[in-house]
Amino acid sequence: MLGLVMVAAGAVAAGFYGYRRLQSIEKEIRSDMTAASASRDAEGRGAEESVPPVAAGRREVAAEMKPPSETGSSLDDRLKEAVSKEPGILQTTLYERFPEVKTRVLQQTLLKMDREGRLRRVREGGSYSLYPG
Incomplete structure (x- = not known):
């Protein structure tokens, strides 16, 4: 009986610790989102262009995932070429034209290119029209 009580007490303690840990993680995420929103506002970006912040480690992984095409050009170059050939193309159309690249990677790359002025979104x-920068 005593063993059962100790197991139950341990489970309650572990549950409480897990709950508190989740609260601290949520607090970190909310502060990151607030900071990212403030930086977007400072850059003059509208709320319609908001994209949730991505952890730095995930950005590095996304950068490594940019596969070169058969000609050896980077994803940025291939996207810029596609937009130049067809100004006003929808971002969702590019997802179909680049099936080897994950949608999230395309979204991040196009947002980065827009912020750098290499193209305009x-x-x-529910999408974006893309134009040369």
Whole structure:
């Protein structure tokens, strides 16, 4: 009987610790999102272009995932070429044209290119129209 009580007490303690840990993680995420939102506002970006912040480690992984095409050009170059050939192309259309690249990687790359001025994204419904920068 005493053993059962000790196991139950241990489970309660572990549950409480897990709950408190999740609260601290949520607090970190919320502060990161607030900081990212403040930096976007400082850059003059609208709320419609908001993208949740990505951990630095995940950004590095995304950068490594940019596969070169058969010609050896980078994903950035291939995207810029596609947008130059067809100004106003929808971002969602590019997902179909680059099936070997994860959608999230394309989204991050296009957002980065927009912020660097290499192309321009204009909100259109549930997607963006893309134009050369």
